[in-house]
Amino acid sequence: MFSRDTWQEIFLSIRKNKLRTFLAGFTVTLGILIFVSLVGLTNGLKNTFDAFFGNDATNVLSIFPGRTTIPYKGYKSNRVIEFDNTDLEDIEANFDDFIEYISPQITRSALTTYKQESNNYTTRAVAPGFQYSEKTIMMKGRYLNQTDIRERTKHAVIGRLVENDLFGNEDALGKYIDVGGSVFKVIGVYQDEGGDNEERFIYMPYTTRQLIEKNTDKIGQMVIGFKPEIGYNGAMIFDRQLNAFLREKKFISPDDRSGIFIRNVADQLKQNQQFANVLAIVGSIFALGTLIAGIIGISNIMVFVVKERTKELGIRKAIGATPASVIGTILLESVFITTVAGYLGMLLGVLILNSIGDKLEKYFILNPYIDAGLAVTATIILIFFGAVAGYIPAKRAARIKPIIALRDE
Amino acid sequence: MIQIKDLHKSYRMGSNSLHVLKGINFSVKEGELVAIMGSSGSGKSTLLNILGMLDVADSGEYILDGIPIKNLNETKAANYRNKFLGFIFQSFNLINYKTALENVALPLYYQGVGRKERQAKAMKYLEQVGLREWSHHVPSELSGGQKQRVAIARAMVAEPKVLLADELTGALDSKTSYEVMDLIQKINDQGNTILVVTHEDDIAHMCKRIVHLRDGVIVEDKEIEQVRASQYVQ
Numbered sequence: 012m013f014s015r016d017t018w019q020e021i022f023l024s025i026r027k028n029k030l031r032t033f034l035a036g037f038t039v040t041l042g043i044l045i046f047v048s049l050v051g052l053t054n055g056l057k058n059t060f061d062a063f064f065g066n067d068a069t070n071v072l073s074i075f076p077g078r079t080t081i082p083y084k085g086y087k088s089n090r091v092i093e094f095d096n097t098d099l100e101d102i103e104a105n106f107d108d109f110i111e112y113i114s115p116q117i118t119r120s121a122l123t124t125y126k127q128e129s130n131n132y133t134t135r136a137v138a139p140g141f142q143y144s145e146k147t148i149m150m151k152g153r154y155l156n157q158t159d160i161r162e163r164t165k166h167a168v169i170g171r172l173v174e175n176d177l178f179g180n181e182d183a184l185g186k187y188i189d190v191g192g193s194v195f196k197v198i199g200v201y202q203d204e205g206g207d208n209e210e211r212f213i214y215m216p217y218t219t220r221q222l223i224e225k226n227t228d229k230i231g232q233m234v235i236g237f238k239p240e241i242g243y244n245g246a247m248i249f250d251r252q253l254n255a256f257l258r259e260k261k262f263i264s265p266d267d268r269s270g271i272f273i274r275n276v277a278d279q280l281k282q283n284q285q286f287a288n289v290l291a292i293v294g295s296i297f298a299l300g301t302l303i304a305g306i307i308g309i310s311n312i313m314v315f316v317v318k319e320r321t322k323e324l325g326i327r328k329a330i331g332a333t334p335a336s337v338i339g340t341i342l343l344e345s346v347f348i349t350t351v352a353g354y355l356g357m358l359l360g361v362l363i364l365n366s367i368g369d370k371l372e373k374y375f376i377l378n379p380y381i382d383a384g385l386a387v388t389a390t391i392i393l394i395f396f397g398a399v400a401g402y403i404p405a406k407r408a409a410r411i412k413p414i415i416a417l418r419d420e
Numbered sequence: 421m422i423q424i425k426d427l428h429k430s431y432r433m434g435s436n437s438l439h440v441l442k443g444i445n446f447s448v449k450e451g452e453l454v455a456i457m458g459s460s461g462s463g464k465s466t467l468l469n470i471l472g473m474l475d476v477a478d479s480g481e482y483i484l485d486g487i488p489i490k491n492l493n494e495t496k497a498a499n500y501r502n503k504f505l506g507f508i509f510q511s512f513n514l515i516n517y518k519t520a521l522e523n524v525a526l527p528l529y530y531q532g533v534g535r536k537e538r539q540a541k542a543m544k545y546l547e548q549v550g551l552r553e554w555s556h557h558v559p560s561e562l563s564g565g566q567k568q569r570v571a572i573a574r575a576m577v578a579e580p581k582v583l584l585a586d587e588l589t590g591a592l593d594s595k596t597s598y599e600v601m602d603l604i605q606k607i608n609d610q611g612n613t614i615l616v617v618t619h620e621d622d623i624a625h626m627c628k629r630i631v632h633l634r635d636g637v638i639v640e641d642k643e644i645e646q647v648r649a650s651q652y653v654q
Contacts, residue, residue, distance in 0.1 A: 331502020
C-alpha cells in the first residue's frame, strides 16, 4: 500500500488536480490556523490577567480603619476608629486557626537622604509577615525580622529603585540613610514584580516607627495573611467573623458601612478568576466551533472530490482496480493533503502567535501561546475526520458498479 | 473461450421489472471476431457488461476460458477483469490527467508490474497502435481516433484473453472508424478474441461473425465474409 508506485500515483493526482488539492488543503490550513490563533489569544488574555493579579499574595485580608456614621452603644457618630497594638494581639489570640501572619502597616512619607542625594519616599512600617503579602523578593541582605520588631532597631529595607536613586552604582547594604530625620541602617534591598512604584518603598519595623512618633501604640491599618488551606469558603467565614469581632471591640454598629473596611483579595481574585474562566470558556467554544467548521469543510470537499472522481474510479475499476485499492488511493491522498496542510496551518499559527509577543498588550493580550500537544491534537482530529469523511464516499464509490460510473452524462 | 448458457437478466425500475436478457445461449472460440448487433434496448450492452463482469446475470452459466464466472466478490471480479478482459468504450474513458503512456500502463500497475517494465510494455503497445510520438500527450491533446487507439492499447497491454468493445466507433466519423476497425482486424489477425457491440451494419460486416439480438434473445447467429477495413484506409 505504501509502495513508491502508490505515492507516485498520489503525487501525480495531486499535481494534476491543483484546484481540488488547494481547496482541501486550504480548508484544513485555515481551520487549524484559526484554531491555534484563537486558543493562543485566549491564553494571551489569561497571561494578562495573571500579570495583573498575580504579583501580590492572594491569601490576604487588609483591614482599614474608617469613621463611624451611626451612633452605637452610647458613642456618637463621626468617631475616628484607630487600631493599636492590642488589636494585633487580640486578633492573633482569637483567630489563631486562620492566621498565618499578621502585620500592621503604618504609611508615612519621608524625605530620605544619603550623602548629597535626597528624595521623598513612602515608608511602610510593618512586621516581618508583610513580606509575604507583597511577595517582596530580596535581592541582597535580609528583610525585617522579629528581633528588629522586639529591639525597635533602626533598620531599613529599601527598594531597588531607592538604591538606584540614592546610591547610584554604590552598594547600599550596610550604609546609613536619613529617613525623615532619623538615621537608619540599610539591611536589605528588594525587588517586586508589581512595577516601579512597588520598588520605591522603604520598609522599617513598625515598633521603630511607633517609637519615633512619641512611643504611640497606633498601627494604622492591618494586613493578615490567612492559611491557604482554609480555602475560599474558609476565607469568607474568617472575613465575616473578623468583621464582627472588630465591630464588637470597637463599638461599631453592624450596619455601619464605613467604620472599618476589610478588603479580601481572595474574594476579588475569585471574581477575576471567574471572569478569566468565562473568557477561556468563550474562547474554547469559538475554537471548537472553528474545528467543527473545519471538519465540515473538509468533509464537504472530500464528498465533492469523490463525486468528481466517480468516473475516473469507474475506469480504474474496469481495468482492474480492486475496491480496496480505490479506497486506499483516495484515503492516502486525502490524509496526505490534510497532514501537510494541517501542519502548515499549525506552523503558521504558532509563528503568528510568537510574532505577537507583547505587541498587543494594549488589548490585554500578552505572550499568546498554544500548548503544542493541543495544537497537534487538533490537527490530528482534523486529519482523522478528513479521512473518515473521505472514507464514506470512497467506500460508496468503490462499490458503485463500473458501468454506472462509466455511463455517459 | 466463452460459453454462455441460458443467461437471464432483468432490471428493477421502481415497481416494474424489465426483462432484458431472456435466455441467451452462445459461445465464442479463440481467435474469433464477433459483432453483437441489435437496436437500442435489445440487450446487447447488458450482455457485454455481463461478459465483462461489470454486471451480474440473474441466472444462467458463464464460463470464461474454463473458469465459471459466478458469485464473484468485487475484489475477485476486479482481478479477473484485469487478467482476462480488455475494455474499449464508446467514450474512450481515458483518465484525463494522465498521459497516453500512463493511461496504457495503468492496468499493469494494478497487476503489480514494476514501473520500468510497465512503461516499456505500454510503449510497445502504443507503438503498435501507431502513437509512439504521442505517448506524452494527455487525452485532451489527442483526436478522437487517437484517443480510441490509446484505449485499444490500454485494453491490450495486459494481454487479455478477450477484448470487449462497446460501440467503439460510436463517437468517431466513418473514416476514423475504418482506421480503428483496421487496427481491430489486425489485432484479431494476431489471434486475439474480440467481441464488438455495434448497431452499425458496416462495422459489423468487418467482423467474422454477427450475432443479432432482438428483445433479449438471439434471433440470428451467422458467420460472414469479412470486409477488410484496409481497403477504405489510405
